[in-house]
Amino acid sequence: MEIEVDLYSGRPNPRLPLGGEAAAELVRRLAALSSTAHGSPATGLGYRGIRIVNESDEHPFAEVVVSRGVVVVRDRQGGERRLGDPDRALESWLVDVVAAGLEPDTARYVREELGSV
Amino acid sequence: MLRIAADLFSGRPNPVWTVDDEARVRETLRALSQEESLLTEDVPPNSGLGFRGFRIQLFSDELAQGFELGSSVYLPVGRESRGPRSDELGERLIGLLGQEGTSVRMQDELPPLEAPLQQFLTTELDYSASQSFTAAASVPDIAGEQPEEAAPQATCFYEHAPYNPGFWNNDSTVRWCNNCYNYASNWRTDNFAQPGLGCGSVYQALRCDEVTRAARCDGVGRRYIDCFPDPEKPRWLIALVVGPGYDYHWYRYVSDGFWGHKPGATAVTNLDNSNVVIKDPKTANRGRYTDFCGYFYSCRTQQRRIRGYGC
Known part of the structure; x- marks a missing residue:
């Protein structure tokens, strides 16, 4: 499983491995979220959100996008579920998980965008 | 057989x-x-x-x-x-x-x-x-008709194609694996093309002068200065902006009188960060991409040359 911070346009986004306890915690947190019909992931220039890519069959999802209070979970058959992320708690947690692997300026910027600084 | x-x-x-x-x-x-x-x-x-x-x-x-x-x-x-x-x-x-x-x-x-x-x-x-682009008439690039940052030293010609976001958005591989440089060049490489990589001299810093140098190494031309001949069709009018130390971003002018762009792995759009149709990238809301580097021409040689590290 890999976690990608979706913030660049030209250069490749930072992408880091997500394994072990963090991956298991992500699965637990996803299971606790409720469906929503509202909201959509951020677009445009700048920080847009977090993307998790799962290339293995260990977990039932292929991709998870966490952005602006919405979580989009895509499975391997092309199915899609939308979950709510109240107070962007999951997104904030994922930023905390990935922050140590980012350049300090980038981590600060992402946290500012999340409104957590 | x-x-x-x-x-x-x-x-x-x-x-x-x-x-x-x-x-x-x-x-x-x-x-x-x-x-x-x-x-x-x-x-x-x-x-x-x-x-x-x-x-x-x-x-x-x-x-x-x-x-x-x-x-x-x-x-x-x-x-x-x-x-x-x-x-x-x-x-x-x-x-x-x-x-x-x-x-x-x-x-x-x-x-x-x-x-x-x-x-x-x-x-x-x-x-x-x-x-293939002679059917869409070539446009003389004359001062006053499009945004410009310098007085023209020559009348160059460029082409523009209709806005066609579906090509980039409908297929998830195309969407995820092509970036703003691909879109501006109108050339899908599926490996997130990086300025200068195709010519062997990728950008070394996220500043206007350095990304411009790298793109010019790929074959991008400066507006009004580097006019490309007909065999270099399609010659697109493109624009470069940079968030210093952060990232770069490209736009392409399309037939419909506005500019399209592709923010990273996301969908192609003609809207800026204020959800306003982009009439000029120089004045559009660009978020962190604060430095406007200028207008350029993409050309056939450059399009065939660009490449990225992978996707």
Whole structure:
């Protein structure tokens, strides 16, 4: 499983491995979220959100996008579920998980965008 | 067996070659089926004179298994092509001519071509691609008609294509693996193209001067200064912005009088960060991309050269 911070346009986004306890915690947190019909992931220039890519069959999802209070979970058959992320708690947690692997300026910027600084 | 006919002549018979090598046939069918949106059932109506495309015929359903292709498909190229990768696929079909297990049906009684068949077809395909944007009139780039940052020293010509976000947005691989530089160049590489990488001198810093240097190394030209000749069509009008130390971003001017852009792996849009249609990237809301570096021209050589590290 890999976690990608979706913030660049030209250069490749930072992408880091997500394994072990963090991956298991992500699965637990996803299971606790409720469906929503509202909201959509951020677009445009700048920080847009977090993307998790799962290339293995260990977990039932292929991709998870966490952005602006919405979580989009895509499975391997092309199915899609939308979950709510109240107070962007999951997104904030994922930023905390990935922050140590980012350049300090980038981590600060992402946290500012999340409104957590 | 695969039979390929290059559909380009009006009077004399079209060149035809057959591929017998099973592995090569499967590789070719795989490449075609992966670009199914570029294929048609037959030659498009009103294709006119010149290199119109390739007719590809299969003679048994055994080899076609798993490729979702019929017994005969047509790959339009040049003016009738369904996307920028059509000519690349065409080059691949021509490339089969030099391979073992490929035989050419010769018309010995006719005058020979100007060059060996493979070379002749490659030249004709290149010419056809360069003419593919003559239907959309070239535009003289004259001061006052478009945003500019400097007084023009020359009148250059550029092309503009209709806004077609679906090409970039509908397929998840195309969307995820092509960035703003791909979109501005209107050239899909599926590996997140990086300025300068294709020419062997990728940018070393996220500043206007450095990204500009790298893009110019790829073949990008400065507006009003580096005018490209007709064989370099399509010559797109593009713009570069930079968030110093952060990232760079490109826009492309489209026929509809606005600019399109592709923020990273997300969908192509014509809206800025304020959800306003982009009439000029210089004045659009660009978020962190605070430095406007200027307007440039993309050209055919640059488009063929760009590449990225992967996706």
